[in-house]
Each structure stands twice: as structure tokens, then as C-alpha cells.
Amino acid sequence: MSGTPGATTVRNKERTALEVTGLGRRYGRRWVLRDATFRLPAGRVCALVGPNGAGKTTMLEIIAGLREATTGEARVFGAPSGGTRARQRVSFLPQEKPLFPRFTVSETLRLGRELNPGWDQELAEDFVRAGSIDLDAKVGRLSGGQRTRVALAVALGKRPDLVLLDEPLADLDPLVRRQTVAALLGQVAEHGITVLLSSHLVAELDMLCDYLLLVAEGGLRLAGDVDEIVSVHRLLGAPTDRVPAGPDGLPAHLEHHTVVETHRDQHHTTALVRPGGPVDEVWESTTPTLEEVVLAYLAQTDSTPLISPDSHVPGAGSETIK
Known part of the structure; x- marks a missing residue:
């Protein structure tokens, strides 16, 4: 809506x-x-x-x-x-x-x-x-x-x-x-x-x-x-052999982004991220649906909270939407 x-x-x-x-x-x-x-x-x-x-x-x-x-x-x-x-x-x-x-x-x-x-x-x-x-x-x-x-x-x-x-x-x-x-x-x-x-x-x-x-x-x-919540996220996809897992277990080329959730199988890897800069060209980047964003945060409850400026209360220690 x-x-x-x-x-x-x-x-x-x-x-x-x-x-x-x-x-x-x-x-x-x-x-x-x-x-x-x-x-x-x-x-x-x-x-x-x-x-x-x-x-x-x-x-x-x-x-x-x-x-x-x-x-x-x-x-x-x-x-x-x-x-x-x-x-x-x-x-x-x-x-x-x-x-x-x-x-x-x-x-x-x-x-x-x-x-x-x-x-x-x-x-x-x-x-x-x-x-x-x-x-x-x-x-x-x-x-x-x-x-x-x-x-x-x-x-x-x-x-x-x-x-x-x-x-x-x-x-x-x-x-x-x-x-x-x-x-x-x-x-x-x-x-x-x-x-x-x-x-x-x-x-x-x-x-x-x-x-x-x-x-x-x-x-x-x-x-x-x-709309703000959806707009600050990207849904990334790439062939698994092009984004090998690093020492932290995350796919490659995500170092500058806040990773909310990843899915990986033998052929394809996806990641929902909050970009911290340009997305590497190895990834195909699309706008997620609200449902995809919500389900990712429900699945990964240890991800960094995201609070918009008009929801933010001064002194609260959460990341805000820029």
C-alpha cells in the first residue's frame, strides 16, 4: 500500500x-x-x-x-x-x-x-x-x-x-x-x-x-x-561458483554491504543486503518485495535493526535509513 x-x-x-x-x-x-x-x-x-x-x-x-x-x-x-x-x-x-x-x-x-x-x-x-x-x-x-x-x-x-x-x-x-x-x-x-x-x-x-x-x-x-524500508534493500543473485564463500561463511563480493540473509545451493546463491556502496557486477541486483524483506528479517533475528528517521527515538542504538 x-x-x-x-x-x-x-x-x-x-x-x-x-x-x-x-x-x-x-x-x-x-x-x-x-x-x-x-x-x-x-x-x-x-x-x-x-x-x-x-x-x-x-x-x-x-x-x-x-x-x-x-x-x-x-x-x-x-x-x-x-x-x-x-x-x-x-x-x-x-x-x-x-x-x-x-x-x-x-x-x-x-x-x-x-x-x-x-x-x-x-x-x-x-x-x-x-x-x-x-x-x-x-x-x-x-x-x-x-x-x-x-x-x-x-x-x-x-x-x-x-x-x-x-x-x-x-x-x-x-x-x-x-x-x-x-x-x-x-x-x-x-x-x-x-x-x-x-x-x-x-x-x-x-x-x-x-x-x-x-x-x-x-x-x-x-x-x-x-517504501523506504524496501528501497534501501537489494536482492542479489549469482551463480554459486562465481561467489565462493569466504572465511566468514558469506558469499564473496559482499564485504561493503550489510547482509541480512543468504541462500546457497550447488548452482545459485542469493543474498538480501543493505548496500554500503556499489554492488559488484558479478551479482544481478533487483528490488525485493516487502514480503521478501520481512521474511528475511524474521528468519535472521540477529541482523542489525533498521529504524527510519521518523521512527527513531534519540539515544536508541539502531541503524537508521539514510
């Missing part, structure tokens, strides 16, 4: 929707999230990706004020997460999409109105009706896609500035997933909200987001604009 859906219509004037500094969460002796530090610019649709157990849900719950951090802090438009000011500006939709199955859709929206002072009934009803859902239908009789739309209507009806979604599309078939994404992005464009959603749908990230956070091994590995 190219561009910035909400950049021209952000309701608030703050440039940073979310700032996370040294955020960590430990359960017993095990850290599920450690020293996460980044900024999320306002008006972006950001995918939070990582393997199972990487701390994605934990991070969202801390930002939403539902769980305390062991270390560090998260600030929502400058206010500490969990405080009244932050809670008023955030909607969180967990993966389970908690709805009362015996309620009608109309009763569900009425409950949302009673619980949220800034509730926008017209927005919520319009979002539901756009999915051809009867307001008198019982929630328990809706399809998975319809329940997701109703849950999103509740999240959006609060008129938040930041929406947190935990795997919102995981249980939807491809067509319904695409329709739901289109509806969500329409709200982003119209109301200028910021969205942070966790997702394991790596192949569909281009459709989902214009910004990316990748967590693995408890830490942040990638953060930044999708």
Missing part, C-alpha cells in the same frame, strides 16, 4: 501518535518484549508483524493501558498509556472480538454509545450498513466477516485518534478480508486516524499498511515507511 491514507486529514496536529521508549514485559524469568523503542507518526496505517510469541499482543495491551510494562513506557499523543487522556483517544480490538452473541447489532452499538462519551452513532451505523448487515440481527448469527465489521464499528464509533487491532483479519476468507481492509482504510482516509494492527498475513502487507514495525526475539528489528 503506497502513500499515507490519513496524512492530509489528521484531526489532531500532533506529528507523533505513539512513542514507545525502552518498553519491556517479563513473565517470571522470560522476557516476551524487551527494550522496544520507536515513534509512530500520526495518520499512518502500521502493521505490527513478528513470529508467535514475539510480544505483539503484549505491546498492544500495554499501549491500550490493559497491561503494565515491566520496563519503559508508551505515550499516546504525549499522554502516558493507561491514563485517562490516553484511554479517551484509543480504541483496542482484541483478536477474540468480544461481542455479546445474544445482543442484536443495534443493542451492541447502543452499549458502545453508553460506554463512550464521544460516541458517533451515525458513523457506527453507517459502517455496519455498508456491510449489508441488518441492525436487528443477532450477533451470534452473523458470519465471521460480519462480526468483524460490527466489532470494528464499535472500535471506530468511539471516534479514537489511535486504533489498535490484534489480528483483526485472521479468521476471514480472502475476499471478505479485502472488503474489510477497504472499509477500514476508507475510515482512515476520511477521519485521519492512526491504526496499529498486528498481522501474520505477510503476503498481504502491501494491501494492509504503509508503515511497518517488525518484532522478533523480544526486540524491534524494523520500523519505518514501507
Whole structure:
């Protein structure tokens, strides 16, 4: 997904929707999230990706004020997460999409109105009706896609500035997933909200987001604009006999580059790199897809983290996109 859906219509004037500094969460002796530090610019649709157990849900719950951090802090438009000011500006939709199955859709929206002072009934009803859902239908009789739309209507009806979604599309078939994404992005464009959603749908990230956070091994590995992240990487390929392995085990002619991942067989060698200068002519160089970049960083969690300038928090020790 190219561009910035909400950049021209952000309701608030703050440039940073979310700032996370040294955020960590430990359960017993095990850290599920450690020293996460980044900024999320306002008006972006950001995918939070990582393997199972990487701390994605934990991070969202801390930002939403539902769980305390062991270390560090998260600030929502400058206010500490969990405080009244932050809670008023955030909607969180967990993966389970908690709805009362015996309620009608109309009763569900009425409950949302009673619980949220800034509730926008017209927005919520319009979002539901756009999915051809009867307001008198019982929630328990809706399809998975319809329940997701109703849950999103509740999240959006609060008129938040930041929406947190935990795997919102995981249980939807491809067509319904695409329709739901289109509806969500329409709200982003119209109301200028910021969205942070966790997702394991790596192949569909281009459709989902214009910004990316990748967590693995408890830490942040990638953060930044999708187009910027892709543009600073090259996918290299060469016959294996022309790029013999050096003493460090890496293929030849990569000395000046940051190597993210390599694949080598008897005939062909490939490498995903962040170039540090001209690429040797022995290599064929192409632009990788976002999926190729993400999968490489997920496979090689010891690679140097890459943080874009607008995601970078001063004092954080990560390489930044130039």
C-alpha cells in the first residue's frame, strides 16, 4: 500500500501518535518484549508483524493501558498509556472480538454509545450498513466477516485518534478480508486516524499498511515507511561458483554491504543486503518485495535493526535509513 491514507486529514496536529521508549514485559524469568523503542507518526496505517510469541499482543495491551510494562513506557499523543487522556483517544480490538452473541447489532452499538462519551452513532451505523448487515440481527448469527465489521464499528464509533487491532483479519476468507481492509482504510482516509494492527498475513502487507514495525526475539528489528524500508534493500543473485564463500561463511563480493540473509545451493546463491556502496557486477541486483524483506528479517533475528528517521527515538542504538 503506497502513500499515507490519513496524512492530509489528521484531526489532531500532533506529528507523533505513539512513542514507545525502552518498553519491556517479563513473565517470571522470560522476557516476551524487551527494550522496544520507536515513534509512530500520526495518520499512518502500521502493521505490527513478528513470529508467535514475539510480544505483539503484549505491546498492544500495554499501549491500550490493559497491561503494565515491566520496563519503559508508551505515550499516546504525549499522554502516558493507561491514563485517562490516553484511554479517551484509543480504541483496542482484541483478536477474540468480544461481542455479546445474544445482543442484536443495534443493542451492541447502543452499549458502545453508553460506554463512550464521544460516541458517533451515525458513523457506527453507517459502517455496519455498508456491510449489508441488518441492525436487528443477532450477533451470534452473523458470519465471521460480519462480526468483524460490527466489532470494528464499535472500535471506530468511539471516534479514537489511535486504533489498535490484534489480528483483526485472521479468521476471514480472502475476499471478505479485502472488503474489510477497504472499509477500514476508507475510515482512515476520511477521519485521519492512526491504526496499529498486528498481522501474520505477510503476503498481504502491501494491501494492509504503509508503515511497518517488525518484532522478533523480544526486540524491534524494523520500523519505518514501507517504501523506504524496501528501497534501501537489494536482492542479489549469482551463480554459486562465481561467489565462493569466504572465511566468514558469506558469499564473496559482499564485504561493503550489510547482509541480512543468504541462500546457497550447488548452482545459485542469493543474498538480501543493505548496500554500503556499489554492488559488484558479478551479482544481478533487483528490488525485493516487502514480503521478501520481512521474511528475511524474521528468519535472521540477529541482523542489525533498521529504524527510519521518523521512527527513531534519540539515544536508541539502531541503524537508521539514510
